[in-house]
Amino acid sequence: xxxxxxAKFESKWIKNWDKKKIYKTExxxxxxxxxxxxxxxxxxxxxxxxxxxxxxxxxxxxxxRYFRMKGYSVLHPIGWDAFGLPAENxxxxxxxxPQDLVPRNxxxxxxxxKMIGLSYDWDRELSTADPNYYAITQWLFIQFFKLxxxxxxxxxxxxxPFCKTGxxxxxxxxxxxxxxxxxxxxxxxxxxxxxxxTDYGDSLLxxxxxxxxxxxxxxxxxxxxxxxxGIEITYxxxxxxxxxxxxxxxxxxxxxxxxxxxxxxxxxHKFVTKILQGKIKVDKKTKEKVxxxxxxxxxxxxxxxxxxxxxxxxxxxxxxxxxxxxxRKMPVWISDFxxxxxxxxxxxxxxxxxxxxxxxAKKFGIEIIRVVKDKDGNAGPxxxxxxxxxxxxxxxxxxxxxxxxxxxxxxxxxxxxEKKGWGExxxxxxxxxxxxxxxRYWGEPIPMVYCEHCAKKGISWYSLHKNDVLKKEYQSNTxxxxxxxxxxxxxxxxxAGWFPIEEKSLPLKLPYVDNYKPSAxxxxxxxxxxxxxxxxxxxxxxxxxxxTDTMPNWAGSCWYFLAFTFWNKEGVVKKKxxxxxxxxxxxxxxxxxxxxxxDWYVGGAEHAVLHLLxxxxxxxxxxxxxxxxxxxxxxxLSNVGMVLAGDHKKMSKSLGNVINPDDVVKEFGADALRxxxxxxxxxxxxxxxxxxxxxxxxxxxxxxxQIYHSIDNLTNNAKDEDKDxxxxxxxxxxxxxxxxTNVKFNTAxxxxxxxxxxxxxxxxxxxxxxxxxxxxxxxxxxxxxEIWQSVFEEKESIHxxxxxxxxxxxxxxxxxIPIQVDGKVRDIITINKEMSxxxxxxxxxxSQKIQKYLKNKKFKYIYIKNKIINFVLLKK
RNA sequence: GCCGGGGUGGCGGAAUGGUAGACGCGCAGGAUUUAGGAUCCUGUGGGGUAACCCGUGGAGGUUCAAGUCCUCUCCCCGGCACCA
Numbered sequence: 039x040x041x042x043x044x045a046k047f048e049s050k051w052i053k054n055w056d057k058k059k060i061y062k063t064e065x066x067x068x069x070x071x072x073x074x075x076x077x078x079x080x081x082x083x084x085x086x087x088x089x090x091x092x093x094x095x096x097x098x099x100x101x102x103r104y105f106r107m108k109g110y111s112v113l114h115p116i117g118w119d120a121f122g123l124p125a126e127n128x129x130x131x132x133x134x135x136p137q138d139l140v141p142r143n144x145x146x147x148x149x150x151x152k153m154i155g156l157s158y159d160w161d162r163e164l165s166t167a168d169p170n171y172y173a174i175t176q177w178l179f180i181q182f183f184k185l186x187x188x189x190x191x192x193x194x195x196x197x198x199p200f201c202k203t204g205x206x207x208x209x210x211x212x213x214x215x216x217x218x219x220x221x222x223x224x225x226x227x228x229x230x231x232x233x234x235x236t237d238y239g240d241s242l243l244x245x246x247x248x249x250x251x252x253x254x255x256x257x258x259x260x261x262x263x264x265x266x267x268g269i270e271i272t273y274x275x276x277x278x279x280x281x282x283x284x285x286x287x288x289x290x291x292x293x294x295x296x297x298x299x300x301x302x303x304x305x306x307h308k309f310v311t312k313i314l315q316g317k318i319k320v321d322k323k324t325k326e327k328v329x330x331x332x333x334x335x336x337x338x339x340x341x342x343x344x345x346x347x348x349x350x351x352x353x354x355x356x357x358x359x360x361x362x363x364x365x366r367k368m369p370v371w372i373s374d375f376x377x378x379x380x381x382x383x384x385x386x387x388x389x390x391x392x393x394x395x396x397x398x399a400k401k402f403g404i405e406i407i408r409v410v411k412d413k414d415g416n417a418g419p420x421x422x423x424x425x426x427x428x429x430x431x432x433x434x435x436x437x438x439x440x441x442x443x444x445x446x447x448x449x450x451x452x453x454x455x456e457k458k459g460w461g462e463x464x465x466x467x468x469x470x471x472x473x474x475x476x477x478r479y480w481g482e483p484i485p486m487v488y489c490e491h492c493a494k495k496g497i498s499w500y501s502l503h504k505n506d507v508l509k510k511e512y513q514s515n516t517x518x519x520x521x522x523x524x525x526x527x528x529x530x531x532x533x534a535g536w537f538p539i540e541e542k543s544l545p546l547k548l549p550y551v552d553n554y555k556p557s558a559x560x561x562x563x564x565x566x567x568x569x570x571x572x573x574x575x576x577x578x579x580x581x582x583x584x585x586t587d588t589m590p591n592w593a594g595s596c597w598y599f600l601a602f603t604f605w606n607k608e609g610v611v612k613k614k615x616x617x618x619x620x621x622x623x624x625x626x627x628x629x630x631x632x633x634x635x636x637d638w639y640v641g642g643a644e645h646a647v648l649h650l651l652x653x654x655x656x657x658x659x660x661x662x663x664x665x666x667x668x669x670x671x672x673x674x675l676s677n678v679g680m681v682l683a684g685d686h687k688k689m690s691k692s693l694g695n696v697i698n699p700d701d702v703v704k705e706f707g708a709d710a711l712r713x714x715x716x717x718x719x720x721x722x723x724x725x726x727x728x729x730x731x732x733x734x735x736x737x738x739x740x741x742x743x744q745i746y747h748s749i750d751n752l753t754n755n756a757k758d759e760d761k762d763x764x765x766x767x768x769x770x771x772x773x774x775x776x777x778x779t780n781v782k783f784n785t786a787x788x789x790x791x792x793x794x795x796x797x798x799x800x801x802x803x804x805x806x807x808x809x810x811x812x813x814x815x816x817x818x819x820x821x822x823x824e825i826w827q828s829v830f831e832e833k834e835s836i837h838x839x840x841x842x843x844x845x846x847x848x849x850x851x852x853x854x855i856p857i858q859v860d861g862k863v864r865d866i867i868t869i870n871k872e873m874s875x876x877x878x879x880x881x882x883x884x885s886q887k888i889q890k891y892l893k894n895k896k897f898k899y900i901y902i903k904n905k906i907i908n909f910v911l912l913k914k
Numbered sequence: 915g916c917c918g919g920g921g922u923g924g925c926g927g928a929a930u931g932g933u934a935g936a937c938g939c940g941c942a943g944g945a946u947u948u949a950g951g952a953u954c955c956u957g958u959g960g961g962g963u964a965a966c967c968c969g970u971g972g973a974g975g976u977u978c979a980a981g982u983c984c985u986c987u988c989c990c991c992g993g994c995a996c997c998a
Contacts, residue, residue: 257917261994262994348996381998646993647993723926728939730939740953784926785937790937792937860978863933908932910979
């Protein structure tokens with residue numbers, strides 16, 4: 039008998055499948071019979087495929103293969119998330135231009151993906167750094183710009199001094215470090231492109247419950263959006279009984295407003311700016327103190343703020359705000375515990391019912407009033423942090439609210455404040471607008487130019503197009519029309535002189551340059567290439583300059599799932615000057631309609647509020663623009679757990695604990711690697727690498743090899759076939775099928791192992807042996823193909839065959855059932871599935887073991903058909 | 915602090931309220947081998963010679979029957995967090 043030597047045949051099949059294009063996407067005939075199975079595409083950065091990649095790609099591959107065999111048209115593509123920091127940092131480290139390095143990495147990834155037998159349709163391979171691809175990314179940028187969702191403004195941003203680039207909120211880790219490089223982050227004031235994702239907060243929240251996603255991810259998105267209903271209350275600010283200004287505070291607890299004793303505003307608040315600019319007069323000493331405090335807090339990094347903990351700091355402005363409810367004059371303080379980005383950047387302090395307010399009041403000797411009594415009716419003074427009462431209770435000391443519970447009181451107060459014109463109901467979000475500029479080389483150039491001449495004249499794209507686009511396309515959708523108009527109004531001043539480049543000049547190519555390293559100035563390396571930056575104004579034809587910031591890493595991945603539906607080997611926008619809008623209208627819309635949404639998306643949970651939120655946002659906006667006909671891109675989502683090293687640490691070069699898939703395949707073959715990673719644990723759980731367990735997977739495959747090459751296990755004569763084994767085959771097929779669709783690959787493989795164990799000393803007909811081979815094939819595509827074509831001499835690939843049907847014969851099946859006495863198993867008997875209850879009980883009662891317990895006792899019994907018998911002894 | 919997910923042999927993990935520990939690893943004994951590795955067979959939750967008893971983080975409860983359902987509680991992991 040030949041030995042199982044995967045190296046002998048695996049590479050043969052790779053070539054064969056490639057040549058015959060057996061994984062080519064079938065076109066969709068019936069939308070109900072299509073499956074778009076997508077796995078998050080990789081950054082082709084460092085040293086090739088990680089065993090963690092192997093796990094996620096194999097799992098998704100199993101699903102795709104299964105649906106193909108079930109007769110679905112399956113779209114299962116892959117590409118490269120080539121732009122962005124990971125690739126660029128790797129290139130800098132290797133002292134290579136990313137334009138040269140990245141394609142090389144891609145080739146290596148591709149070789150390894152084929153090596154482990156992934157069934158991608160390589161004709162649809164795409165790269166986000168391909169000009170044919172980013173021509174469309176840039177075009178989409180322009181569409182979002184036109185919708186008013188993208189605008190440029192001076193903003194304080196998170197800035198990574200190491201990567202020398204601005205970052206989005208989501209890229210900053212809780213400890214104040216950069217998600218990509220782990221270095222501490224500071225803030226910097228930079229002109230930035232801002233994506234107004236907050237306008238889609240409600241929209242993104244609304245359809246969340248239509249998604250079949252892991253609960254945790256849905257919760258994370260919900261919390262990240264963080265919708266809060268509250269009210270903005272505007273207070274008059276007075277000095278010596280004279281009104282000098284107003285301050286508006288956002289609160290979700292207006293019910294406690296009779297207990298408000300002070301106002302705190304963020305150091306960035308405009309009232310503070312007015313003081314510092316002298317627009318509001320204060321004495322010299324106060325101004326100095328305010329100035330000092332503000333400077334100090336703005337200089338703090340996030341790390342400093344965290345290190346400082348909950349210790350409150352602040353400075354008194356000398357002003358008072360008047361609470362209209364009771365005429366109380368509340369001192370106005372400045373403190374950096376108030377966030378300028380949330381609500382209005384101003385907080386009304388209710389120290390009796392908010393721990394932070396309490397800490398502040400306590401530290402600066404401000405009065406503390408109780409306006410809610412707790413569950414136990416406690417209405418005593420609040421002296422300690424423990425006494426602060428934030429939860430349920432009944433209102434006291436609050437005039438017309440007294441006696442109401444806090445929820446009712448909140449509503450009554452809101453109505454009252456609105457009626458009086460002192461407040462207005464508002465919704466606030468935790469979600470912040472998305473900073474879309476990166477001061478880096480390796481990204482899509484932003485397709486915008488700035489014309490100083492037009493800027494001076496106050497001409498903006500919005501002012502030029504006010505009457506055409508907006509009116510025609512969006513007027514029917516009132517809410518959207520209103521939003522767009524509002525955004526245009528807000529943006530037009532900042533955006534004077536900014537125009538998108540003409541569509542026919544897309545793609546705006548990223549120039550190949552020698553100096554691609556980030557500069558310390560906070561400017562992109564592109565800013566130094568004058569021949570690239572200088573251009574003509576598309577409006578007045580005078581000299582203009584290009585935007586030199588690039589788009590963030592996330593841009594390309596926000597629509598790649600749409601691209602796969604129509605992409606082909608040659609790229610798509612290959613003819614110079616081909617209009618993307620025409621391409622979209624003719625080709626894209628149509629293919630997207632056929633394939634989208636993605637039926638099943640697989641990826642790591644780390645993208646919960648990054649890629650998964652950004653992509654949803656793009657699709658929502660594209661849907662509003664009528665560029666796609668659906669609102670949610672990913673109907674079902676599965677997560678994958680990480681693959682750790684054997685020591686339960688993350689694999690890293692510096693720790694020397696990295697497992698290279700190339701080595702594993704060389705020694706054990708791709709199938710063993712696949713089976714091992716699918717078998718180790720449930721798919722969404724993390725696993726630690728174990729060479730021993732890998733051996734187990736290898737042994738399993740070896741056993742299969744032997745069985746299929748042994749005349750003791752196979753027969754041409756159906757009569758010689760073992761009937762119990764045949765029955766087991768049927769349950770195995772059913773179980774594997776069910777487990778694949780439930781992402782329980784581990785138990786699917788366990789079941790197949792069980793079947794093979796039983797098979798070792800029994801015979802199966804060739805016809806049924808082929809069925810088992812098919813069931814195994816999504817997991818182990820190489821060995822199954824080899825046996826299929828060499829042992830059974832089949833001419834067409836097993837991967838083009840159809841999934842076996844389950845035929846369960848129920849008659850005359852012998853099964854074992856336990857017999858309990860008082861809930862404890864005392865014996866196990868064998869019965870026929872069709873036996874009557876009476877017959878079964880008779881067998882049970884004839885058991886000596888059972889008789890021992892029932893002798894001279896009164897009892898009743900409970901019989902669950904084909905499951906269990908329980909004899910219950912009755913007390914006298 | 916808030917929101918999610920979990921606690922089952924020596925280990926990874928199985929169990930529509932119905933035989934707890936499938937399957938794999940490891941371990942033990944045996945076969946084969948000059949030896950080791952590899953391979954194959956048998957056994958393997960704990961206690962007990964045995965009959966049996968005890969066992970799914972802990973304490974209660976519901977049920978003929980609870981890892982699974984309910985109440986309380988402890989611990990671990992992930993996310994968010996000075997968000998008013």
